[in-house]
Amino acid sequence: MTKTFGDRIAVDDVSFSVARGEVFGFLGPNGAGKTTTVRILGTLIAPTSGSAVVAGIPLVPANEAEIRRRISIMPEAPGLYRRLTVTENLEYFARLYGLPGRQARIREALDAVDLGDRAQDLCGSLSKGLRQRVALARTLLNDPEVMFLDEPTSGLDPVAAHEVHGLINTLRQRGVTVFLTTHRLDEAERLCDRVAIMNTGLRTIGRPDELRHMLFSRSLAVTTAAPLGDPDRIFAGLPAVESWRDAGTPTAVPAGASAATPSGYVVAVSDPARAAPAVTRALVAAGADVLSITESRYSLEDVYLELVEDQEGAAR
Structure with missing residues (x-):
């Protein structure tokens, strides 16, 4: 029509x-x-x-x-x-x-x-x-x-x-x-x-x-009490983990965090249920103080903005 x-x-x-x-x-x-x-x-x-x-x-x-x-x-x-x-x-x-x-x-x-x-x-x-x-x-x-x-x-x-x-x-x-x-x-x-x-x-x-799920890859949001010394060594090769990136200092710090500067990481995964336990074990084995590990959540607003802004950018 x-x-x-x-x-x-x-x-x-x-x-x-x-x-x-x-x-x-x-x-x-x-x-x-x-x-x-x-x-x-x-x-x-x-x-x-x-x-x-x-x-x-x-x-x-x-x-x-x-x-x-x-x-x-x-x-x-x-x-x-x-x-x-x-x-x-x-x-x-x-x-x-x-x-x-x-x-x-x-x-x-x-x-x-x-x-x-x-x-x-x-x-x-x-x-x-x-x-x-x-x-x-x-x-x-x-x-x-x-x-x-x-x-x-x-x-x-x-x-x-x-x-x-x-x-x-x-x-x-x-x-x-x-x-x-x-x-x-x-x-x-x-x-x-x-x-x-x-x-x-x-x-x-x-x-x-x-x-x-169509627009955004699935990922885990990881927050540690201090920056990891060698994130690539920790995350690389873990089950269902595809890649990772440094997300910097989280805007919302979990209650009980230490005085050190917390650090955030986004870990792209194919299956959060398989990846989360493996990531947790690897962080603990590396001596990291884990504050939180959660699956990243995207709202309908995120979908809307991604689509509309992409079209407006293409129009320009």
Whole structure:
């Protein structure tokens, strides 16, 4: 799928699939084409070329109304009428969908986001975080098969964000597909079955742990109380050890470290479970005071920065 605006390419030949009941993270810097992709899949704009299927329905003009009945979209801006109450806002949107049993649906949606006691408050009197929760309630009204959530926890305090995460997990269990656009990489790592990283084109897609292993070699982070006299003699030839490098003085020194300057080493390994015992024995045999040996951990943020910065560097 491709979308251009004049001479500018917003979405460049992007192809992917999302499974039913999956929480799918859509990540990328500002201007990467994330919102444009969501607007296409949400029937708001047409692609320049390519095709898509949403909720099992081909994305063509004749099917747009049926697709809209089966999906919901929560944009980053809540889009609520501030002079109407919470209930009046939800009633308005429920009528647009032509939904039966509107009052029951509204009560269920408000209970799901813990706003039942604010039902008669004017939306203009609510904080940004509470308005975000009203917008979430709106997306639940039509019991959608697919939900597009754009920054759903933006402006929420940690407790409210945790509640939204719980709601997303509940939707997953019900078989609802959640298409999540977020800049909070820790949130994506916690919630998403798979993530796609966009920067106009699709940079990569997969489970967070798959992407970490694809981009980063496995390694052990070793900290000793003082620099090793001959690290190459200690590390060379050990089982599952491929190479090592000096990491200098660690930024975080384990509690109980001596007054001497601690030293850190990164040991590239093929199998941490095999390498760690061998490295430990070799250090002890060499008389080193070992402060810590841990497997290096890379986050989704590390993956994101590696991919995006590599592309920006290539562009320059």
